[in-house]
Amino acid sequence: MKKLFLSVIVLLVATVTTFANNIQISNTSLSGQNAASNFTLVNFDINWDNSWRTSTNESNYDGAWIFVKFRKQGTSLWKHATLNYVSPGTPAACGHTQPSGSTLKQSADGKGAWIYRDADGIGNVYFGGAQLRWNYGVDGVLDADSVEINVYAVEMVNVPTGAYTLGSGGSEWNCFVAYGAAAPTTNPYQVVSNAAIQVGPTLGNLYYGQASTGFNTFLQSGGDLLGPIPANYPKGFNSFWIMKYEASQQQYCDFINNLDLARATVRNGSSPAFTGTHPGLIAPQPERAYNNVNWPDLAAFADWSCLRPYTEMEFEKACRGTNISPVPNEYPWGNTTINNIGTINYDGLDNEIASSGNSNYSSGLPRRCGIFATPLSNREASGGSYYGVMDMGGNVWEMTVGVGSPSGRAFVAATHGDGTLNAAGNTDITVWANLNTGLAARGGGFANPYGYGGSAGYQQTSGRYYCTSDFSARNLYTGIRLARTAE
Numbered sequence: 504m505k506k507l508f509l510s511v512i513v514l515l516v517a518t519v520t521t522f523a524n525n526i527q528i529s530n531t532s533l534s535g536q537n538a539a540s541n542f543t544l545v546n547f548d549i550n551w552d553n554s555w556r557t558s559t560n561e562s563n564y565d566g567a568w569i570f571v572k573f574r575k576q577g578t579s580l581w582k583h584a585t586l587n588y589v590s591p592g593t594p595a596a597c598g599h600t601q602p603s604g605s606t607l608k609q610s611a612d613g614k615g616a617w618i619y620r621d622a623d624g625i626g627n628v629y630f631g632g633a634q635l636r637w638n639y640g641v642d643g644v645l646d647a648d649s650v651e652i653n654v655y656a657v658e659m660v661n662v663p664t665g666a667y668t669l670g671s672g673g674s675e676w677n678c679f680v681a682y683g684a685a686a687p688t689t690n691p692y693q694v695v696s697n698a699a700i701q702v703g704p705t706l707g708n709l710y711y712g713q714a715s716t717g718f719n720t721f722l723q724s725g726g727d728l729l730g731p732i733p734a735n736y737p738k739g740f741n742s743f744w745i746m747k748y749e750a751s752q753q754q755y756c757d758f759i760n761n762l763d764l765a766r767a768t769v770r771n772g773s774s775p776a777f778t779g780t781h782p783g784l785i786a787p788q789p790e791r792a793y794n795n796v797n798w799p800d801l802a803a804f805a806d807w808s809c810l811r812p813y814t815e816m817e818f819e820k821a822c823r824g825t826n827i828s829p830v831p832n833e834y835p836w837g838n839t840t841i842n843n844i845g846t847i848n849y850d851g852l853d854n855e856i857a858s859s860g861n862s863n864y865s866s867g868l869p870r871r872c873g874i875f876a877t878p879l880s881n882r883e884a885s886g887g888s889y890y891g892v893m894d895m896g897g898n899v900w901e902m903t904v905g906v907g908s909p910s911g912r913a914f915v916a917a918t919h920g921d922g923t924l925n926a927a928g929n930t931d932i933t934v935w936a937n938l939n940t941g942l943a944a945r946g947g948g949f950a951n952p953y954g955y956g957g958s959a960g961y962q963q964t965s966g967r968y969y970c971t972s973d974f975s976a977r978n979l980y981t982g983i984r985l986a987r988t989a990e
Contacts, residue, residue, distance in 0.1 A: 526551035526567060526658050530631075533652070541640025542587065542598070545571055547654055549618060550629040553878065555891065556620040561824065563663050563890050565747060566619030567656045568987065570809055570922070571637060572761055576649035579763045583809065583922025584652070585613045587636040592990070600634035607633065611990055614809035614922055617659070617744070653761060657754070657808065658747040660892050661989065662817070665825030666695045667739060669709070669816065670965050673831035677712035677725030677967035679819075691829055694816070697740045702730030702906070711907070711967060724971045726907015736906075737813065737916040739820030742989035745813060748872035748893050749901070750804065750983035752777075753789035755796075758804055760784050762928065769928030770803055772796065772977050788851050792869040792899045792982050798939050798974040801902055801983045802930040806920035812935065813986035814914065815903040815943040815970065822896075822964045824889030834962050835888045835895040835946070836861065841959045844870065844897075861886040862897035862962055866949050869899050869982065896962035899982030900948040904938060905970050911941030916988050944969035948980045 528547050535544040549567060556564035571584035587597045588609050594601040599616070601607040605628075606621045618630060644650060669679035670691035681692045682703070687710045694700070701708045709732070711725040737743065752775060759767040760782040767781050774795045777784040805811055822835040834841050844866045845859030855871040857863075861884055863870050873893040876885040888895045895901070905911040913934055925931045947961030951968075961968060974981060 526656050528654050528656050531652075531654050536646075538646045541646070542636050542638050545584075545635045545637050545652065545654065547633050548629070548631040549633060549656060550627065551658060552627045553876075554620060554628040555625040556623050557625075558623055561890055563661050564619050565658065565660050565891065566617050566744070568615055568617055568659050568744065568808075568810065569635070569654065569656050570615035571635065572653045572655070572922075573639075573642070573644070573650050575644065576651070581653070581761050581763075582642060583614065584637050584639070585641045586610075586616060587638050588613050598636035600632060602630035602633050604628070605630040605633075608990070610809075612809075612919065613638070614919065619661070655757070655808070657810075659744040659987070660747045660821075660890050662739070662743050662745060662821050662890050663825060664740065664742040666693065667820045667823055667825050667827070668693055668829050669819055671829040671831050671833050671963075673833070673963070673965065675832060675960075675963045675966040677970060678965040679709060679711050679967070682706060682708045682710040694738055694740050694820075697734060697738055699734045700730065700732040700738070702732060703728055724907070725967050726905060726971055728907070729909075730906075730912070732906050732912055733915075735915045735917065736912060737817055737914070737986075737988065739814070739817040741916070743813070743817060743986050744989055745817070745821050745892055745986045746810075746984045747891070748984075749792040749899055750985075751789060751872050752786035752791050752793045755793040755804065755983070756784050756786040756789070758807060761807070762924070766924055766928035770800055772800065774979065788871075790853055790855065790871045792872050792894070794869050794899050794982050795977050795979050796902075796981055796983055797977045798902060798942060799929055799936075800977070801985075802932070802935040802938070803924055803928065804983055805985050806924055806930040806932060806935070807922060808985065809920040809922050810985035810987045811919045812902070812904050812914070812938070813984070815905050815945055815967070817986060818895070818901060818903050818945045819964055821890055821892050822888045827889060829965075833964055834862070835964050836883045836886055837889060838883060840883060841896075841962060843959070844874075862947075862959070863894075863949050864897045864947055864959055864962055869949055872898075895946050896964070897947055898949060900944045900980050901946045901984050902974055902981055903943045903945050905941055905943030907943070907971050908941040910937050911943070914938065914941070919987060939975040940971065940973045942972050942974055943967065944972050944974075944981065948982070950980050
């Protein structure tokens with residue numbers, strides 16, 4: 504196969520700074536074409552900072568989700584590359600090459616692969632000489648076609664399988680509780696398997712506040728109190744991967760630059776305004792969390808990257824951890840201490856840093872992804888979750904799939920993006936497209952999603968203030984975080 508030229512674009516979850524994880528892909532090339540079997544090898548090196556794997560305490564690890572896009576010479580439409588998968592999915596069986604010190608795990612649907620440490624350790628990682636077998640014939644590429652490829656990497660965190668609690672036993676808005684003999688209790692609800700969960704006013708069922716008083720009881724509703732929550736709904740019991748950071752301006756800019764102009768125009772919001780001309784748009788503050796998104800934006804980004812939205816139950820699991828006793832009214836970092844973001848140094852630059860604080864809940868704008876994490880910060884100071892996920896409390900609100908509506912409960916764990924959007928620039932996954940009113944905004948942000956100012960209470964792990972919300976319109980205060988079911 505002739506190679507016209509090769510372009511490498513990396514989805515940067517954080518930019519080059521001593522405090523960021525600085526994921527980079529380099530030395531990308533194509534080699535080893537097999538015309539008889541219509542495949543070639545995608546070669547690359549990958550490195551990022553502050554990686555870890557531990558078999559004690561959290562017993563989890565971080566990693567990267569890698570996927571490849573291609574387009575033929577003379578076309579504007581990028582397509583998703585199909586990577587080879589042969590059961591049992593080992594690199595050797597699939598024709599991939601696994602760098603020393605790493606585990607390379609191919610997804611069964613051929614849409615991408617994970618790479619992560621193969622042994623316990625902490626610190627920066629460099630995995631050189633990785634190879635992924637691309638079955639280009641399956642994707643309609645002929646042996647003599649000239650193609651351009653882009654390789655993308657997104658930092659992820661693995662959340663392991665295990666039981667956990669919903670609700671903290673505190674007084675958060677509409678928090679999950681276990682129903683008692685004749686009334687709701689204040690006891691958290693125990694998720695002990697992936698079986699269907701019964702909901703409503705019956706002993707032992709999951710329960711939550713149905714409505715509150717205030718300026719808008721619909722927005723403050725916890726949901727319809729109907730169920731069950733099906734067995735195939737992603738409850739957080741089974742292992743899943745979640746983005747380590749909220750999507751950055753650079754990630755979203757790379758996404759729309761990879762679309763054709765018509766689709767990119769649909770997905771490009773007005774704030775923050777990218778400069779330049781498509782497909783060379785430039786993010787003004789590439790390291791900051793991207794905001795001003797709606798559900799169709801999030802669903803399209805998830806579909807394109809072959810990830811998926813995640814649920815409000817997975818939100819609590821990722822924050823709280825497995826078999827951890829909750830602290831009433833706790834924040835994602837495991838206690839009730841919260842400090843608003845302090846003075847910003849190097850404002851708007853790659854090394855933007857806060858003088859103090861562990862949550863951006865009332866600053867007026869989103870800040871650099873992972874701004875509170877430093878090489879020396881502990882969980883509380885970094886604002887990190889039990890599993891090392893950053894900014895789950897603050898910065899931008901997380902749009903998660905809720906349990907309080909039929910459309911939310913129709914969401915299933917096995918559905919991931921297929922790498923392709925429809926002609927209108929939207930996801931082609933029907934159940935995602937129908938989720939505008941089945942959403943739960945969790946984790947708080949630099950202001951509340953309806954613009955009434957910031958409050959520390961919104962950042963609580965089990966707070967469910969906006970859990971039957973409609974995000975069909977773009978909202979300045981919401982962002983993007985995605986997941987993928989582990990294999």
